[in-house]
Amino acid sequence: MTRIDALRAIYPHLSDRVVVTIMGAVAAELQSIGHRANFFYLQHAMGLASSIGLGIALTRPDRQVIVMDGDGSVLMNLGGLSTLARYRPRNLIHVVFDNESLLSVGGFPTATSTGTDLAGVAAAAGVPRTITVRTLETFTGAFAGALEARDLTTIVAKVDASGPAQFVTDLALLENRFQFQRYLTGRAAGKDEPPPSQR
Ligand SMILES: Cc1ncc(C[n+]2csc(CCOP(=O)(O)OP(=O)(O)O)c2C)c(N)n1
Numbered sequence: 001m002t003r004i005d006a007l008r009a010i011y012p013h014l015s016d017r018v019v020v021t022i023m024g025a026v027a028a029e030l031q032s033i034g035h036r037a038n039f040f041y042l043q044h045a046m047g048l049a050s051s052i053g054l055g056i057a058l059t060r061p062d063r064q065v066i067v068m069d070g071d072g073s074v075l076m077n078l079g080g081l082s083t084l085a086r087y088r089p090r091n092l093i094h095v096v097f098d099n100e101s102l103l104s105v106g107g108f109p110t111a112t113s114t115g116t117d118l119a120g121v122a123a124a125a126g127v128p129r130t131i132t133v134r135t136l137e138t139f140t141g142a143f144a145g146a147l148e149a150r151d152l153t154t155i156v157a158k159v160d161a162s163g164p165a166q167f168v169t170d171l172a173l174l175e176n177r178f179q180f181q182r183y184l185t186g187r188a189a190g191k192d193e194p195p196p197s198q199r
Contacts, residue, residue, distance in 0.1 A: 009139065
């Protein structure tokens with residue numbers, strides 16, 4: 001399974017949900033399919049996409065939050081899994097694209113290539129629903145199941161260590177941030193904004 005195929009398969013489900021990705025290949029690939037105001041690509045902070053997602057999920061229980069992570073990023077902050085489990089946001093789905101590699105910086109092998117089982121780690125941390133999938137069919141099935149279950153779910157999707165030809169896009173970090181913030185607060189571009197004193 002390639003990550004871009006997996007992203008294409010679930011893309012129709014992302015239109016009315018909050019999406020947070022880690023930086024690098026997954027961000028570039030999702031953007032290449034089509035950026036939306038409800039997508040936030042967390043730059044630089046490996047391991048913290050799930051923490052941003054957790055904060056949004058807890059403060060916006062009315063929204064479903066999808067976090068898209070990489071194995072190297074999750075491995076850099078394994079404690080993020082126990083924090084997720086501790087608060088158990090039922091409106092958060094954590095997708096970890098596990099290519100067993102730090103692909104975005106040259107493809108160095110990660111610990112999942114030598115046996116670390118991230119779904120097992122998530123389960124041991126207390127995440128109530130975890131699954132590892134290796135095919136597009138099982139991935140889309142697991143994603144649909146998680147949407148329906150309405151409980152904290154970690155889906156580890158084993159994907160090929162292949163990625164986009166380039167990582168640079170014309171969406172600047174601050175532009176993404178302000179657009180996403182407006183989306184979250186219901187002040188999408190084009191809508192009238194109240195003066196700061198009335199917010
Ligand atoms: C704290 C931190 N350390 C290092 C980097 C440099 N860096 C950017 S992307 C990346 C690899 C990410 O690996 P993974 O999460 O497995 O995703 P992949 O690139 O394989 O899709 C690294 C090391 C960073 N952005 N932040």
